[in-house]
Amino acid sequence: MTLREVKEILDADIIVGEDQLDKEVQTAFSADLMSDVLAFATAGSLLLTGVTNPQVVRTSEILDIAAIIMVRGKRPSQETAQLALELRIPILSTKYILFETSGRLHARGIVGCIVKVGDRSDVRRDKV
Amino acid sequence: MSEETKYDGHFAVEGGNFRNAGQVSSRIKNILKDLGCDSDMVRRAAIVTYEAEINIVSYARKGLIHLRAKPDSVRIEISDEGPGIADIELAMQEGYSTASPIVREMGFGAGMGLANMKRFSDNFSITSRVNEGTQVVMQIDQVH
Numbered sequence: 001m002t003l004r005e006v007k008e009i010l011d012a013d014i015i016v017g018e019d020q021l022d023k024e025v026q027t028a029f030s031a032d033l034m035s036d037v038l039a040f041a042t043a044g045s046l047l048l049t050g051v052t053n054p055q056v057v058r059t060s061e062i063l064d065i066a067a068i069i070m071v072r073g074k075r076p077s078q079e080t081a082q083l084a085l086e087l088r089i090p091i092l093s094t095k096y097i098l099f100e101t102s103g104r105l106h107a108r109g110i111v112g113c114i115v116k117v118g119d120r121s122d123v124r125r126d127k128v
Numbered sequence: 129m130s131e132e133t134k135y136d137g138h139f140a141v142e143g144g145n146f147r148n149a150g151q152v153s154s155r156i157k158n159i160l161k162d163l164g165c166d167s168d169m170v171r172r173a174a175i176v177t178y179e180a181e182i183n184i185v186s187y188a189r190k191g192l193i194h195l196r197a198k199p200d201s202v203r204i205e206i207s208d209e210g211p212g213i214a215d216i217e218l219a220m221q222e223g224y225s226t227a228s229p230i231v232r233e234m235g236f237g238a239g240m241g242l243a244n245m246k247r248f249s250d251n252f253s254i255t256s257r258v259n260e261g262t263q264v265v266m267q268i269d270q271v272h
Contacts, residue, residue, distance in 0.1 A: 032235060033235055033238050034235030034236055035179070035238055035240030035241060036240065037235075038178065038179065038240075038244055039244050039247065043171065049235075053233065053234055053235070054147070054150075055149065055150065055234040055236070056235065058149070058151075058153075058178070059150075059178070061150075061157075062153060062154070062174045062175060062178045063171070064171075
């Protein structure tokens, strides 16, 4: 699915990344705790979150997150938007709550980047 | 050839500077990428460095990150000047945290940092002296 379709499904506003709507996404991770995002989110996934400070962009950059979806009508701070612009990470804002945002995307084919904790084999591939 | 050092450098991190938290980790990630390191190794090195950088910013006065990259492994040494950790075993437990509200607002401080550093490293060691500082050494190996 493209980011353009994600935007339509979530009736979202594009805050950063109008030029990247053709980007393809297949997986997502939802959390407000950045340490959990670091532990479980995978490259190329959507990050669904209520966190709006610059750390959400830094975390996304570290992990090569495809785009950030801010839920519950949250919008990035000026500083967050500026950093996302610099690092070319799209930010969308939707009024749906996290549960609805996740459910609507899942119903249209976006799946979790992992299903259960412990499923992921690439944390330390050699240890599995 | 596998012992050849591809990169060796130090990066300073300022305690309490939440605005720039993560900048050094971004640089380190890009350095490793540019060296052509294995992408899984780059990802894990970036994650552990970022958690360490957040810890320095959150707790220490200042810290130093020493990055050494070889073709098939990355070694990251963290040393900070700060309060230190009195009970390392307790600090390593997932969920244990002494973070301030500002750290929690950033989406950290849930007692996952050290656990994540250990989880993504192939080798992890930590030593600390109360009122002096903490040292963490992490090695990440390329998976062949």
